[in-house]
Amino acid sequence: GQQLNQSPQSMFIQEGEDVSMNCTSSSIFNTWLWYKQDPGEGPVLLIALYKAGELTSNGRLTAQFGITRKDSFLNISASIPSDVGIYFCAGHDQTGANNLFFGTGTRLTVIP
């Protein structure tokens, strides 16, 4: 399957700080998605991006679909303790199939 590299692998931040993480692929993607997963639960869709250059917000979260269509980033502003979890990028590639590939994940810890 496709390789999606996500960075950083983990982050420890103080409550109130902003967070930025990104995801890169070796090939062009048609869709970029960002998910948050809590332990023992399924991933929850945070933001979906469908066009190159698209910038979309969901509350304190902002994500962008890279112009090259090979990357995406997610920003979280003014972090709070409940932001703790693992954040995954995911995307559909150009094959036209329904493959949805996941990045390696960023584990976020927020220190109160």
Next chain:
Amino acid sequence: DTEVTQTPKHLVMGMTNKKSLKCEQHMGHRAMYWYKQKAKKPPELMFVYSYEKLSINESVPSRFSPECPNSSLLNLHLHALQPEDSALYLCASSQDKIMGAFFGQGTRLTVV
């Protein structure tokens, strides 16, 4: 109804048992997925059904057998599993092949 429902939530089975995991969605989505997730790893795609037809099988062993009885239901039949098959099994659905996928809460499977 924006939920993907998976049953059971937990399952313990012996290596000689036959069991099934079930997934249901009533969002009218035409693509449904099975993923396997090991601890601290991203979800790995196993199977994709598009319009009730199996469109992708990511080289999954035959001891896992998917079934899509209708557009709302997805099953995963398990037979002669190994202890290394213990994992969180996630079901997801999406409107079509480029839209964001919604996940169920998963079935925590333990093979003893």
